[in-house]
Amino acid sequence: MGQNGFQWFIGTCEDRDDPLKMGRIRVRCLGIHTDDLSLVPTDSLPWAYVMAPTTSSSMQGLGETPHFIVQGSQVIGFFKDGEEKQQPIIMGTLPGYNTEDPDISKGFSDPDGVYPSVLGIDDVNSLGRGSLAESHPSVQLRRNLRQTSIPIAGKPHLEQVSQTLTEPxxxxxxxxxxxxxxxPTLYPFNHVHETESGHVHEIDDTVGGERIHRQHRIGTFEEWHPDGARVLHTVHDNYEIIAxxxxxxxHKRENDAGESEAGNLTITVEG
Structure with a gap:
């Protein structure tokens, strides 16, 4: 290993349903395996171990596990057993530009026909691609859910409450x-993690647009804005348990003009 006979490869993940649940995948390798499923079916491909970054210890579930390789992902790796080519190790994934739907009748494709699900785009998340971020479903959902003109209660015109207020x-x-x-969101400063169902986490380092944002697929989100303001929007019930x-x-703070402003607590219940 690591001496004569070193063999590296590029291939396509065709199976990630590891029966041992260890994060292994099955990969069809270019120049090694044919795309003819009758000759080399997916279930005959050897299981490949996936290398983890040093932020994951590969010990007792510590770190981020399992990996996030999906069927159809392009991967690069090497064979631990050299010319025998039965013990593949995956070093990473390769992004690309998707132009064709998956062909489930051939190898080098997602056997379930799920990925790629969108054609004509590359594999970098649109949230991290500048102006394209505006078209992302998570941004559109936040804009659609945004609440405006939320009323603030005023002092009532009641003699027993106030003798000086002459009108409401x-x-x-x-x-x-x-x-x-x-x-703004500028490439390549927004670092995005999105799951298959649509959960999103962003850490945006764009100058003038520095944000942190996390969002559930149905719309509940928390966002820290460039000026430090925080928005927490829950689309269903909310529970807070404090032991x-x-x-x-x-408390008071200074506004942009350097003037002191009092802090207010506003609670509006729509019933």
Missing amino acids: EARTSYDERDAKSNA GDSNIFI
Whole structure:
């Protein structure tokens, strides 16, 4: 191993349903395996171990496990047993530009016909590709769910409450922050993790648009905006259990003009 007979390969993942649940995959290798499934069916390909980064220890489930290779992913690796070519090791994945639907009648394709699911785009997430981020479903969902003109209660015109207020106080309202605060997202500064069902996590280092964002596929999200403001939007019930003290301190701050502003607590219940 690692001496004479070193063999590396590029191939396609065709099976990730490891019966041992160890993260192994089956790979059809270019120049080694034919695409004829009658000659080399997917279930005859050897199981390949996937290398993990040093942030995962490959010990007792510590770190990030399992890997995120899907059927149809292009991978690169080498054979631990050299010219025998029965013990593949996967070093990483290779992005590409998808132009054809998967052909489940041949090898080098997703046997389930799921990936690639969209043609005419490359494999970099659109959230990380500058202006294309606006077309991503997670951004559109946040914009559709955004609440505006949320009313703020005013002081009531009641003698027993106030003898100086001669008429009801005018009601005001506030708006939920726009997604991303409409800040720019520039390639390659937004680091995106998206799951198969549509959960999203972003860490955006774009100058002037620095954000952290995490979102559930149905729309519940939490976003830290470029100015440090935080938006937490829950589309269903919310439960908060505290087994100790809970402390909230709302204090004054300076506005852009350097003037001190009082902090307010606003609670609006629509019933």
